Amino acid sequence: MKPSILTGGKQLYFATKRVLKIISLFFILTGLLVFDGPLAPGPALAAESTVNCDAHKGVCSQSSGDLTVSLEITPRPVKAMQDLVFKVSIEGASPAKHPHIDLGMPAMKMGPNQVWLKPTGPGTYEGTGVIVRCPSGKRTWFANVIVPESGEVKFIFNVIY
Amino acid sequence: MSFIDPLYPVFLATGFAVGFGHCIGMCGPIVVSLSLNLKDKNILLPHLLYNSGRVVTYGVLGGVMGATGSFTLVAAHIAEIQKGAMIFAGVLIIIMGLAMSGWISFGQVFGNSYNPGGFISKGFRRLSQIKSPAAYFPIGLLLGLLPCGPVYTALLAAAGAGMEAAGTLEAIIKGMGVMICFGLGTVPALFLVAKLADMGWLKKREIIYRIGAVLMVAVGIYFIIKGIRY
Numbered sequence: 189m190k191p192s193i194l195t196g197g198k199q200l201y202f203a204t205k206r207v208l209k210i211i212s213l214f215f216i217l218t219g220l221l222v223f224d225g226p227l228a229p230g231p232a233l234a235a236e237s238t239v240n241c242d243a244h245k246g247v248c249s250q251s252s253g254d255l256t257v258s259l260e261i262t263p264r265p266v267k268a269m270q271d272l273v274f275k276v277s278i279e280g281a282s283p284a285k286h287p288h289i290d291l292g293m294p295a296m297k298m299g300p301n302q303v304w305l306k307p308t309g310p311g312t313y314e315g316t317g318v319i320v321r322c323p324s325g326k327r328t329w330f331a332n333v334i335v336p337e338s339g340e341v342k343f344i345f346n347v348i349y
Numbered sequence: 350m351s352f353i354d355p356l357y358p359v360f361l362a363t364g365f366a367v368g369f370g371h372c373i374g375m376c377g378p379i380v381v382s383l384s385l386n387l388k389d390k391n392i393l394l395p396h397l398l399y400n401s402g403r404v405v406t407y408g409v410l411g412g413v414m415g416a417t418g419s420f421t422l423v424a425a426h427i428a429e430i431q432k433g434a435m436i437f438a439g440v441l442i443i444i445m446g447l448a449m450s451g452w453i454s455f456g457q458v459f460g461n462s463y464n465p466g467g468f469i470s471k472g473f474r475r476l477s478q479i480k481s482p483a484a485y486f487p488i489g490l491l492l493g494l495l496p497c498g499p500v501y502t503a504l505l506a507a508a509g510a511g512m513e514a515a516g517t518l519e520a521i522i523k524g525m526g527v528m529i530c531f532g533l534g535t536v537p538a539l540f541l542v543a544k545l546a547d548m549g550w551l552k553k554r555e556i557i558y559r560i561g562a563v564l565m566v567a568v569g570i571y572f573i574i575k576g577i578r579y
Contacts, residue, residue, distance in 0.1 A: 269421060269424055269425070269428075269501075270421055271421050293498070296370065296371055296498070297366065297367050297370050297371060297499070298367075298371075298498045298499055298502050299360075299363045299367055299498075299499045299502035299503060299506075299531075300359065300363060300502065300506070301502045301505060318420055318421060318505055320498055320501035320502055320505065321496070321498070321501065322498040323375070323435070323495075323496045323497060323498065323575060323579060324498075
């Protein structure tokens, strides 16, 4: 009798392990679909990835409350994997600290890529940075200009790979 | 002179976060292929070696970035190598898929001109029979060169850390440190994928195994096309 009890216990152990694996696989796949796949919230993502700046043509301006920010990226056309100069001018706020830019893609997380801006005149700042190339082929990037204690303004634009 | 940089924990966390999003999508198919290719063998050591190889490559690239302090300069020089790594990854996945399915023998692949002693045939046969854990380290070294957005971002930070360093040695070590932390952060996600693909109960089912082989070939073709167009 003893061996059969042991075998039964072993079978139960493996059956439980199998069920746990199926459950964890289900949760991971669901998580991927919901957060990073076709089940991801479409309209919100679409709104966040709508291009609002033609960076290849020149200066773009965006407002948020009293804050108006203009952004110019050179050299143009704006290409990935090359040194770029980001010129920012701010109206409606006198930031106590220097603003900075967060670069990223609306479609996927790329890690922290920040451009630190230095003042070049009253309300104007400049810094250098690089937009990296994403092998997925997606070309829409954002530059989120963060003005300390005043707010932030997001520019969404296409780059050339 | 300090070799410790506040960027280390930042990029360890970044690696961990992008690992579960970006890396699973990009490197997941490769990791699944490597797991399936091991069949019933223990995946721990091969995947440990694969990830070690990847982290070593990241570390070396980080060191170079730190030393030069210029991301764009180094990136321009390694672009063609990265393209080759992507195509190689595709070929590797296809060969593993074909060998795993058992549908096509190498005689059929190479037709009448198949020569078991030939250089290409030998190479392809070796690739298809990668089961020795030691082989996973050089694969990791090479696939660490795969072009990837978050890797580029980490390399950018490595170059920045190098620029701010007081001397060349400090720049190299800081650049390496950023990339090694980033690479280590990505390991848990890829290990999880490897472990999920290693489900013995799944692999014993022939039909799932064959579906896996077809998917591997499809993913391999996708990688090759991406590599050519990159």
